[in-house]
Amino acid sequence: MSEELNRLKEISGFFRRMNTKVKLLTLITKAKEEYDRYDYKSGIETLEEAFKIDPQNPTVLRGLGCMKQFSGDYDTAIEFYRKALEFSEAxxxxxxxxxxxxxxxxxxxxxxxxxxxxxxxxxxxxxxxxxxxxxxxxxxxxxxxxxxxxxxxx
Incomplete structure (x- = not known):
């Protein structure tokens, strides 16, 4: 019985992780659409939500940097880019x-x-x-x- 319970917990954990990844990808996609519409304020808000989910995601950090840069906040943009360097493979x-x-x-x-x-x-x-x-x-x-x-x- 405990083997089945452990397997169910593994499956449940897998689905929770997948759900989190789907939420993250949905937020990143939404932020990209906001960026394409030059709606940097909304894009920043969306990426801040994504940042709460995964503060080490280089795409999120890079996106926040881009949004800040196009809003004219270059120093904060550079901070986000430098943070993304810590986790980026590119x-x-x-x-x-x-x-x-x-x-x-x-x-x-x-x-x-x-x-x-x-x-x-x-x-x-x-x-x-x-x-x-x-x-x-x-x-x-x-x-x-x-x-x-x-x-x-x-």
Whole structure:
């Protein structure tokens, strides 16, 4: 009898875990739809619910970072991306997102540094190369502008 009871408990536990995963995936899907509609406030609320279910899920953490970034809260976005790094198997994505957040704040050296970290993780990740190249180009243009403005004084 206890063997049957143990088996029923195992089955019950399995269904509870599956139910939790379904809830998590449903929330992530809902947040993605809200993101696609530019409804970042609702997306953040939805992902906060998902975060309560699985605070170590890199997709949830990355999503919260993206929502915060597009809401203009770059520092919090970077915090979420860095937290996602702890649990992610595709760290080049997080490093690229961190680089982009720095790029959008015109912190080009930090952007390049993180794009390089992404490339170190996966040297086939084209988004990191594109981000790095854009940040380096912006940096170069700023240097040229600075040199041009300094010519006025010398």
């Amino acid at each position: 760290q080049e994505v997080e490093y690229t997102l961190i680089g982009m957040a720095y790029y959008l704040q015109d912190k080009l050296d930090e952007a390049v540094e993180n794009f390089n970290l992404a490339i170190d993780k996966n040297d086939n990740y084209t988004q990191a190369y594109e981000g790095r190249n854009q940040a380096m180009l912006e940096n170069h243009v700023k240097i040229l502008d600075l040199q041009e403005s300094l010519k006025k004084y010398f």
